[in-house]
Amino acid sequence: MAFLEDQYKNIKEALAQSNTTLVAVSKTKPHEAIVEAYKSGIKDFGENYVQELVEKSENLPKDIRWHFIGHLQTNKVKYIAPFVYLIHGVDSEKLLVEINKQGQKLNKKINCLLQIHIAQEETKFGLDETELKTILTKLPELEFINVMGFMGMASFTSEQTLIKKEFDYLKGIFDNSLGLSIANFNPSILSMGMSADYHLAVSCGSNMVRIGSLLFGERNKPEAKID
Numbered sequence: 001m002a003f004l005e006d007q008y009k010n011i012k013e014a015l016a017q018s019n020t021t022l023v024a025v026s027k028t029k030p031h032e033a034i035v036e037a038y039k040s041g042i043k044d045f046g047e048n049y050v051q052e053l054v055e056k057s058e059n060l061p062k063d064i065r066w067h068f069i070g071h072l073q074t075n076k077v078k079y080i081a082p083f084v085y086l087i088h089g090v091d092s093e094k095l096l097v098e099i100n101k102q103g104q105k106l107n108k109k110i111n112c113l114l115q116i117h118i119a120q121e122e123t124k125f126g127l128d129e130t131e132l133k134t135i136l137t138k139l140p141e142l143e144f145i146n147v148m149g150f151m152g153m154a155s156f157t158s159e160q161t162l163i164k165k166e167f168d169y170l171k172g173i174f175d176n177s178l179g180l181s182i183a184n185f186n187p188s189i190l191s192m193g194m195s196a197d198y199h200l201a202v203s204c205g206s207n208m209v210r211i212g213s214l215l216f217g218e219r220n221k222p223e224a225k226i227d
């Protein structure tokens with residue numbers, strides 16, 4: 001179970017022209033693989049499971065920037081709030097209010113991305129445009145939140161035209177938001193693209209990709225797990 005150095009070189013090259021940040025998705029992967037990736041120069045790692053993220057953050061290099069990319073339950077925010085660099089999957093006002101509360105306790109602003117529902121599948125998480133509008137009106141009261149942009153996951157399909165349509169839609173939301181002036185809202189990040197679709201995502205304007213299996217090999221744990 002190792003880090004695929006050659007793949008990393010290819011990805012790095014592909015991302016270099018566009019100034020895109022690579023988040024190495026290390027969920028379910030052992031410490032050794034993360035240390036290898038870290039030694040190759042990766043400083044941003046993404047995890048989906050709270051317990052696993054807390055354990056890894058305690059035992060791996062302190063200058064790693066930990067991204068929480070999974071579905072976050074409100075009662076677990078407190079475990080990651082002290083050290084998390086960016087929470088990608090904020091998909092409800094309730095969750096945002098809880099993150100703000102934990103930020104207040106720590107007296108620090110917590111970086112978040114709003115997850116937008118862009119896929120056809122009902123099962124995927126994320127806000128629709130009406131919910132997004134409502135959340136943006138609440139943001140000025142949430143002074144321990146720093147919303148840095150948006151995250152989205154495209155449909156699980158090989159149909160490139162559909163995926164492109166979904167990425168274009170999210171890029172549109174991102175672009176429109178750049179003109180807004182709202183307290184605690186400082187959009188600069190558009191997190192979209194995974195192993196299978198990151199080239200397309202970057203061509204559609206993504207500036208942060210979340211790549212797991214291409215860097216670390218396939219995972220065997222079931223993806224459906226939520227914690």
Ligand SMILES: *Cc1c(COP(=O)(O)O)cnc(C)c1O
Pocket residue numbers: 025027048069070153193194195196210211212213214
């Ligand atoms: C697991 C996961 C990824 C990485 O998926 P790969 O296909 O292995 O690159 C990216 N984003 C999210 C939200 C994930 O859960």
